[in-house]
Amino acid sequence: MKKIDLNTSEYNEYYSRYIDKLQDETDLIEGYITGKNNMVDFINSIPNDKLFYKYQPEKWSVKEVLQHLIDTERVFMYRCLRIARNDKTNIEGFEQDNYVKPSEADSKSKAELINEFSINRENSIVLLKSISDKNLCFVGTASGAVMSARAAAFTILGHDIHHTVIIKERYL
Secondary structure, X not given: OEHHHOOHHHEXXXXXXXXXXXXXXOEHHHHHHHHHHHHHHHHHHXXXXXXXXXXXXXXXXXXXXXXXXXXXXXXXXXXHHHHHOOOOOOEOOOOHHHHHHHHOHHHOOXXXXXXXXXXXXXXXXXXXXXXXXXXXOOEEEEOOEEXXXXXXXXXXXXXXXXXXXXXXHHHO
């Protein structure tokens, strides 16, 4: 399944900011595999002295941004699973800022964050491989708006790109 197969009617316009960062030919599974490798390489390239850096006092540290990527993938893969199983119950949104402090990301080592990201990504890949293309097209409701299972999954790939760019531009 490729990003070009995704119809804009399958997700809230807000998620275009992430999905539009993907090439039309991006394959869902390959995107997750490549994305994992790219993210691990990127995290490894970040100097240790930059991991606690915040470009403004109220912003997240680099470690907190990395934890945000992990947590958001968990939330969106949960959405993907529920929708792919044809669950029509509205899936409530989550307040990302409330997740940061209790995540205690700044107390984790770079190796721990890489390990957590990698294991989480592997779980996402296994889940996506277990869902048929037909079921990835199922549509449900998340945060009060339409979302397909595949839109939830593709959002993660663009979300990673979005935050990688921010880290490169504002943190490094």
